[in-house]
Amino acid sequence: MAAAEAGYIINYTDVPPWVTNQSGFSSSFTNCVYAVGLGYLDMCVGDFTITPERISMARFVTTKIMVYYLAVPFDDGLSATESVLRVFKPFTLQVWAVVVAVLVVVSSIM
Numbered sequence: 101m102a103a104a105e106a107g108y109i110i111n112y113t114d115v116p117p118w119v120t121n122q123s124g125f126s127s128s129f130t131n132c133v134y135a136v137g138l139g140y141l142d143m144c145v146g147d148f149t150i151t152p153e154r155i156s157m158a159r160f161v162t163t164k165i166m167v168y169y170l171a172v173p174f175d176d177g178l179s180a181t182e183s184v185l186r187v188f189k190p191f192t193l194q195v196w197a198v199v200v201a202v203l204v205v206v207s208s209i210m
Contacts, residue, residue, distance in 0.1 A: 116140065133158050 103110050115131045123134045130153065132144035137157035150160050178186065188196065 113141070130154060130157075 115128065115135045119135045119138065119140060120128075120131045123131050125131050125134060129144075129146065129148050130151075132141065132146070133148070133154045134157050135141040136144055148154070148160070150162070154160070176183075191199075
């Protein structure tokens with residue numbers, strides 16, 4: 101849709117059989133990358149595994165974001181009950197009473 105509004109035409113095509121025969125690769129993904137490397141196709145869209153073989157044929161642009169988390173055990177010396185109640189410490193008892201009162205009033209109105 102955006103391409104048509106911008107005045108561009110997108111042609112979807114398969115890898116031509118002569119490219120598949122010439123490449124000698126059994127993978128359709130590798131054949132597509134090979135066709136891009138030859139300049140026959142502008143791009144291949146798909147969930148490709150980036151291999152050294154494919155990198156040698158064409159450039160890749162990835163959109164995946166890899167996020168790694170490191171979990172480290174932490175012992176603060178508190179009991180389980182103290183750890184659970186610790187979440188309420190930032191506010192005083194009066195503030196929690198106001199929060200609960202506002203929630204009750206708002207939920208009764210709805």
